[in-house]
Amino acid sequence: MTIKTVSIIGLGALGTMLAKYFSDKLPKDDVRVIASQSRIQKYQKNGIYCNGERYDFNYVLPESEQKPVDLLIFCVKFNQLQQAIEDARQQVGEHTIILSALNGISSEEIIGNTVGMEKMLYCVAQGMDAVKIENKLDYKNMGMLCFGEKDNTVWSEKVTAVAEFFDTLKFPYEVPKDMDHRMWGKFMLNTGVNQTVTVYSTNYGGIQVEGEPRNVMIAAMREVIALSQKVGINLGEADLTYWLDVLATLNPLGIPSMRQDMAASRKTEVGLFSVTAIALGKQYNVPTPINEWLYHNVQELEKDFK
Structure with a gap:
């Protein structure tokens, strides 16, 4: 199994960064960006800029009949996922491998229930500090993709194929033993970071230093640690330290996607974070007062959004 072609759906911060990287390394026709006609026209008219350089990607319509792609990467927001699954159907063949770089812990099963779990690998994007405002993306750290089966003690054929493809392109990745x-x-990190930065209208720098925002962030993360122990994942203080170290590497002026959505008056992905934590807390009788407070404040901030 050899990967030569890749499709990306979703040109947010991560999708744009991946499209740029792959387009710089591969023949243009081997990298497809799936988009509607109206979006393609907008992209072609205004361009997409990455760190000041304009990129004109190889855009394809959802209905385009082409040879199935070897690797398909979902980079949309969670509330766009169902439409994205439909838009990507023509790209999926018998041997297509699919990565979902969405936040949260549920998108792989949602995609797999439609296209087949045998095509899925689990995936987490971490360490990037990209900020995209309209058609302009800026970043200092591109981070990496962590992917694999749930257990990677022995690599599967799919994992090996993606790793070899990334090695060829010198693309940063990791295959954790326990996905x-x-x-x-990563869910713990997002639940703390994304919501806290949004509620306090700050940036990564505002939670990299001691103070109330950082205390709230860590308290929200510790609620997820308590939940993880109820479901058998068993996060601990070592995991908290690991992810705080990841946070410390990010550009202090950067902001997560949730904060970017709030600044643009778009509905956020709060359902992936505090709503999930609160629901699990009720299910397992674990108190989640910090996540409840964060959820209330995010709802207040976006109550007038369409």
Whole structure:
């Protein structure tokens, strides 16, 4: 199994960064960006800029009949996922491998229930500090993709194929032995960071230093640690330290996607974070007062958004 072609759906911060990287390394026709006609026209008219350089990607319509792609990467927001699954159907063949770089812990099963779990690998994007405002993306750290089966003690054929493809392109990645543990760790980070930065209208720098925002962030993360122990994932203080160290590497002026959505008056992905934590807390009788407070404040901030 050899990967030569890749499709990306979703040109937010991560999708744009991946499209740029792959387009710089591969023939243009081997990298497809799936988009509607209206979006393609907008992209072609205004361009997409990455760190000041304009990129004109190889855009394809959802209905385009083409040879199935080898690797398909979902980079949309959670509330766009169902439409994205439909838009990507023509790209999926018998041997297509799919990565979902969405936040949260549920998108792989949602995609797999439609296209087949045998095509899925679990995935987490971490360490990037990209900020995209309209058609302009800026970043200092591109981070990496962590992917694999749930257990990677022995690599599967799919994992090996993606790793070899990334090696060829010198693309940064990691294959953790326990993907459930890594995904819950990223969920813990997002639940603390994204919501706190949004509620306090700050940036990464505002939670990299001691103070109330950082205290709230860590308290929200510790609630996820308590939940993880109820479901058998068993995050601990070592995981908290690991993810705080990841946070410390980010550009202090950067902001997460949730804060970017709030600044643009778009509905956020709060359902992936505090709503999930609160629901699990009720299910397992674990108190989640910090996540409840964060959820209330995010709802207040976006109550007038369409």
